[in-house]
Amino acid sequence: MDQKIKFIWVIGLAFLIAVLVLISGCVEEKPKENLTQEKIIEGGNDPHIWLSPKNAKMMVENIYNGLIEIDPDNKDYYKTNKDSYITELDKADGEISKKLLNLKNRKILVFHPSWGYFCRDYNLTQIAIEKSGKEPTLQGIENLIKQAKENHITIIFASPQFSTKSAEVIANEINGNVVLIDPLERNYTENLYKVADAFSKV
Template identity: 50%
Template sequence: MKRLLVIALLMISSLSAQIKDVTVSIVPQKYFVEKIAGDKINVNVMVKKGFSPANYEPKTSQMKKLAQSSIYFSIGVPFENSWLKKFKNANKNMLMVDTSMGIEKLEMVEHSHHEDEGHHDEHADHDEHDDHKKHDEHDEHKDHDHEKHDEHDEHADHDEHESSDPHIWNDPILVKIQAKNIYEALVKVDHDNESFYKENYEKFIKELDLLNQKLETILNPYKNKAFMVFHPSWGYFAKKYSLEQVAIESQGKEPKPKELVELIKDAKEHNIKIVFVAPQFSQKSAKLIANSINGSVHVIDPLAKNWEENLIQTAEKIANTYK
């Protein structure tokens, strides 16, 4: 009898200590959650490497795995617009948390954005999405209660969300806000590990401040300089470090011949010699422009797995453009 009691207690203990699953939309979020949760949480990523969060379609296997998640961390990327409600329906007990809560997003801009992108009001950028018109992201969030985040997919204000830029993970200071949202949600579903999460959260905040200082050191000599990218994923980054992002595509479309002429002209005026592309997008227009300015095409990935290292490498690549 005692043996059965011991086995039962061990089973209960094992269940209580079981690692919880959470799901995030994109790879950089996995980095953030793991910084705070460590080995206490298993993080699933919805948009896998090499795919675009603009129009991603989750696989059946991912939907099944979602049923085991305690939390879904959204961030405002376009595919969420049509999927968040489905995610909630797949797991009624899952806490829906918008990690962009508390961040004032920048507006997306069209091809003419190269005029003054680095100087939009606080943190302006130009979206990541092949189909910006479907961008009704859910960042209004007038009710900041995490419990109500599953309602975002109703998109109460489509017009506003269509024009907002979701690339908030490319500014380490904005990531501090996201980290706080993540920390609070983890404590909510796993209060027993609150002290562990708090310690890691505070450590991560210090790391973000140090990263910001390092990026400032790299980029300060190049304030107000422009860099050209195919997809406008780096607007918040440009704003934070007083740079100017010149984007090639608009609304997920390749530029027309007339627009290409203007882009080549802009590149020459800004003395741009490197055109950056993300691995998720075509290099056709980037190569054409690079050839016209006697420049080259380099790859930078806004969705890279090693988030911190990627931001440093991106800063160094931009700085090297002007050395």
């Protein structure tokens, strides 16, 4: 088998194993009530497991374990890369914790509830416009406007993968604006900093 193809196959398989293991762990471990919004996601578990540096570290460890099991000859190479990336994640986690530590308003209004684990890590609460993949009803929009005003929220966070129509309607009613944050940004750690900076402005 061509070495490049073999490497891609190994990475893909290891990533799948890591995700399955991590999802299994998330199902078994119930998040703390006071650190989550609507028990992470109403009616189930948040699939956006990668949007938490702490979860990402678990994924890196799982990927590493999968790789060395399949390709033990390159264990040292994988370990060097693993340790380097975990150091980078620890640094990001620490700096984000400091940035958000003294945030007065700890509630964020989002269109798609992608940020449950991020909010759990940094003691934030996300209020989601979309529920179970569905746009809000008229009554739902009215309730969200009321919540936003009661909590002095003027920023709505939306993802570029979704329509911002409902978010813009609510933003107009609260004299706020819509800010795009991307859960699928290519540069992972850089994006964590960008999101933390955006949340710090609420």
